[in-house]
Amino acid sequence: MSIPTSKISGVPRTMLMTLRARADEQANSQPIIQDPLAVEWYQSLTWDEELDKLYNSTSQxxxxxxxxxxxxITLRHIANSSQPIIVELGSGLSTRYYRIGQQVDNWFDLDLPPVIELRNQLETETEKHQLIGCSVMDFSWMDSIPKVEPENILFIAEGLLMYFDVSEVEQLIEQMRFRFPGASLAMDVLNKIGQKLGKKRAEQMAELEAPFKWFTKEQEVATMGLSIINICRLYRDYRQHWSLLVKLLSWLTPLGNIYLILETKLD
Ligand SMILES: C[S@@+](CC[C@H](N)C(=O)[O-])C[C@H]1O[C@@H](n2cnc3c(N)ncnc32)[C@H](O)[C@@H]1O
Incomplete structure (x- = not known):
């Protein structure tokens, strides 16, 4: 029996695409990640057909x-910390804990209450792996994070911050810097060229009530009190996985720089 997802709207519905991308990846002879649980969860849920216009082989x-x-990033953090704590902000239906995190004693997946309700139908929370149902902008979630040296904490904001406007991102980062100085924050950002190149996609996202709002570049992120430790250019740094067309476009056009994954430290 399928678990309905029709009550999930706006930005939260985009998590169905990221789940499906990981599930579909398993059909490849050499999947880039091993994620059998993503297949199980994807098959348990109803697919939102409105997302068909956004989901294609490149987005997958x-x-x-x-x-x-x-x-x-997460595996490196776990290997380098004495007491690693992982906090996925806007976790959606992330299965990362099951994929690579079960040796960690404190793993938190945080998302809006309807998302956590859905997750509760798919999995059982444990002391090691806790689900927090609240907005990332309701800073009370920060009280749930154990009091350890902040260097042990990795916050993951995967596919999250582009849905906020710049003042919300600034408030969140300011609060996190205040509460967890020295912790790591990994995030992905779209730049302003991506805003122009991806105009059609942006319009489709807006129609789904999940508009992209924050477009930035690494220099601007650095002014928010974050030290940038590493930058990955999604369309350039994984050439071996891309089709010839994407490879060419990412070298010959600004496509190569539009989508960055930044590893940062909260100063
Ligand atoms: C594109 S999905 C990414 C999900 C997951 N991180 C992944 O990569 O599979 C965006 C997620 O951000 C969550 N989100 C949006 N606004 C949020 C907020 N104010 N607080 C917490 N989560 C939020 C949505 O519910 C959704 O799960």
Missing amino acids: KSLAIRAYHYDN
């Missing part, structure tokens, strides 16, 4: 590569 590949890149 982008989302799978993005998940793989964040997995690597």
